[in-house]
Amino acid sequence: MPRSIQDLPQHPARVLLPPLEVLLDMGFTPKSCLAGTGVSLAQMNNINTRISLEQELRFYRNALDLTGDPTIGLKLGEPFIPQRYGLFGYALLSAETFRHALTITENFGRLTFSFFSFSFGVDGSQAWFSIGEPPPIDQELIDVYMDRDMSAAGVDFTEVLGVGFSIDRVLLPHDGKGFKQKYRDHFDCPIEFGGAEGRFYFSSDLLDKPLPKSDPESSRHLQHQCQMLIAKMTSHGSFVDEVRLLMLARPGYFPDIDALAGKIGMSARTLRRRLKNEGSTFREVLEEIRYGLAREYLANTHLPMDEISLLLGYTEPGNFSHAFKRWSGLSPSLWRQHADSS
Structure with a gap:
């Protein structure tokens, strides 16, 4: 069922910190990045401050306009390591196996600051992880968010596994924006454009791989806390x-x-x-x-x-x-x- 704007969560202001760091490293000023958002640096460092959807979308529109780069989402997703997500990220890192980590992502995806939904499954020797159900916003921004979240997922799964996340192929729902080779280089694998959702394909052997930071007892406790956060958000x-x-x-x-x-x-x-x-x-x-x-x-x-x-x-x-x-x-x-x- 298509979602409405009212269904989308309001994210904490700190969701803007990782992409802001990328833009500052590129030479842009905080003032230009935050223009028209009504968000200050002090608010972004206050864990209790939330921003409206309009404020967040304005920030990402600024990122597009300032850089003139339709693939900027790939860069903006790179700083989103698991620790950035707080309790959810630590539940992910302490999961027993990669399968458990993916299940946590599927169950508590709203705590990743994404507007998409997450799912995973197995098809023979191949496993897949999907990012889908785009929010009802401007298509250009949907593509930025998709690139950001696919890029962030690759970073997060590498952190969780403790080694490079070996991807066999990637599906993307857009046409590559005229930069298909850039996407191939970023994900270091074949890319299929124009799909129904974003999707990673990888060996199903990874699913039951024990994770290097596994702590099942801590993960269970953290997942309980994630339940409470979801209850607050909803x-x-x-x-x-x-x-x-x-x-x-x-x-x-x-x-x-x-x-x-x-x-x-x-x-x-x-x-x-x-x-x-x-x-x-x-x-x-x-x-x-x-x-x-x-x-x-x-x-x-x-x-x-x-x-x-x-x-x-x-x-x-x-x-x-x-x-x-x-x-x-x-x-x-x-x-x-x-x-x-x-």
Whole structure:
């Protein structure tokens, strides 16, 4: 389904710092790069400041106008190393395998400052990673963002793997802007232009490669924090999102309705009524969170079922197994087997 402008997230002001560094190195001044954005350097260094879509798009329009280079996105993506993304980046680096890192990217892609969606899959001996669903903005800027995010993904995957990310071929959704050889040189592989999305193809042997900075326990904790950040990002004054965020506050602990109502400062009856007004119930929100976390633990970790049960607030593994089968139609162990083989 096509997205609207209202669906796009507002990014933190610091999203402009990496590309600004590139433009400053090219000899442009902060004043010219930020002209018309209403964004100051002080705001970009304040972690709590967010910018509007219009401010961000104006910055990238300035980059195009100043450089006169339709391929400038390739350069602007180079400084986006994983550490730039905060919690998400460290979850990526500490993942157990490259497959897990790609799953984290697919699940928490909104924390990369991208307007696109991410997915990956396997086709025989080839694996692929795709960047798609472009935002509803000017096509020229879509192409800049696509180049930026494809370039950044190549940098990030090299950091995650600890060695060069060996790409067999790349698909790009534009026509190369008259600089096809420049794209071939940048990605150091054959390029196909005019596709439906941006896509890397690489050997599926990489997927189960252990990562050099793997720390599964830290990665699980960081992914939980990413869940909380996503909940904040998707909140538009929604009471349901406020409840969801409070439920995620302590890993492995899910407050009952009375305890949660007390945290908010209202009675359980009022909490139920507020949720009902937004078409939800306490149980539905709780089960949505548990099901989402369960799928991540089953797909991304080798945790035993009893530990997953505890992380989801169940005292008995049998209770978790029964609930998961009700949600998915499969037992947790069978669901995990399907996830491992996909």
